[in-house]
Amino acid sequence: METLKLLFLSLALALTAASNAATARSIPDHIHPLRPQLGTSAGRRIPGLNCLSWRLAVEADNIQDWTVVPKECENYVGNYMLGLQYRIDSKFVTGSAYLYAKNLTLGKDGKDVWVFDIDDTSLSNLPYYAQPDTAFGAKPYNDTTFTVWEKQAKAPALPATLWLYKRLLRLGFKIVFLTGRSETFRAVTVQNLHKVGYTKWEKLILKSAEEKAEGLHALQYKSRERTNLVKAGYRILGNIGDQWSDVLGDNVGSRTFKLPNPMFYIA
């Protein structure tokens, strides 16, 4: 009798298990098939500094006042800057800027302006930063060698920015170049801009000797110059730069656009 009871119990348990398995099979898999797979590096913690996280933190202005690219990220930043991703990211920024700009209605007084930073926004200093002595910002900034590079006036245009510049002109915007470059570099800057396709602008604002002597931070200097523009009756509808100090502060404009630059930080 006891044997018979055990037999029935085993049979009941087996039937329940089979029924549960059938229910489980009918529930769809809610986890994406790209979930980290065991036995691969995906999803595992990368030892040391995660350079993608570092770059994201830099671009989001979560890390500030940094002086050099971490040594372990030199190759990562180099590959990013020389590779396709930097160009794609830049194009996304200027593409977004154009989508915004083309839907605006401009005044008829010619006072609607778009502010462009110059270095690593309109002109690219990548040929300079790609040299072993600068190592994409992994070596400390060298004012002497950078000045030599600047004076050569051979920086190429950042293609995404030149594209935006041409379209904004067609839409009727006035262009204002606002740069931390010294006034003494006006001639070489004009020469360089012309050479690569920036041929027309309302104003080219460089840092005067007095402003240089004041020792203002870029953010303060650019804020002041933009405020002067507004006082002169200009409406800053857009503003683009590669540094947070280009797009923060006073009278930044109705919309600001930040281009990527993981090579250096200017306060």
Ligand SMILES: [Mg+2]
């Ligand atoms: Mg810049």
